[in-house]
Amino acid sequence: VFPTTHMVAPKDQSVGCNECHTRDDGRMAGIQGVYLPGRDGNKVIEILGWAAVLGSFAGVLLHALGRAVSSRRKEG
């Protein structure tokens, strides 16, 4: 119903998605002015996003460590 294809014909001569949808120098690497999923990201959101993910991970790791230490102290 909602084609997310590029109407490429004939089908057997179409190239793989990742020939363009890639960060590693794809066929459309030099073409600007269009957002190409898989090639273009969002640097700011990526940095903030990974910071949040790593921050969450570090947070729960510290908390778990605190629980392990405090429960051992109580047993000992």
Next chain:
Amino acid sequence: MNANDTCKMVNIYLYTRYERFWHWLQSALIIILLATGFETNGVYTLFGFKNAFDVHNFIGITWLIAFAFFVFWIFTTGEWRQYLPTTKKMLLVVRYYLYGIFRGDPHPVPKRKDAKHNPLQRLVYLSLAAFLLPVQMLSGLLYWSYNSWSAWGLGWMSLNVVAAVHLAGGFAILSFLIVHLYMITTGHSLGAHTRAMICGWEEVEAREGIEEWEIKSRAKNPV
């Protein structure tokens, strides 16, 4: 130890069958969406772009349909009341997770059938179910229907922005998942919360019934 040992424990039925089914279905869908979504964005190559893209779209639409059932369930059962935000005892709960938990203090707001979320959970799950997940579904749906934007009169929108919102939502959900996976180990025993989400029953401290503020909406709106 301390108060914990003298406290009587009771087994209560917290999560109904549909609720548990929905929880695990949605967790599977979300984990698949995260794994394929970050690949589609170009963060890594795992399944290949085409596979990741196809699976992501299919699972995304599946999620939308399944979520509609959840919305129906939460309103017809009145369970939405469990998500009403409150600031009562919020600080006590925050203090517990920052401090009391290390001393083995009892949880300030133990789970009850009629109040299975503490104030912090209410806030987190309300933000999740009423804001973050819908934003993710809507931005995903828009992203998916990009080719129809001009036909729908949405030609003014920027794919750049929609993709950015969708990516930010993905990171937020991943962060939630990490904290969530850890928090489920903080029950009466390491596996108590997980067990409850599998079989429905959880062992909690026996204490007086739920408090007034936890059911205030019920008095006004009887089921």
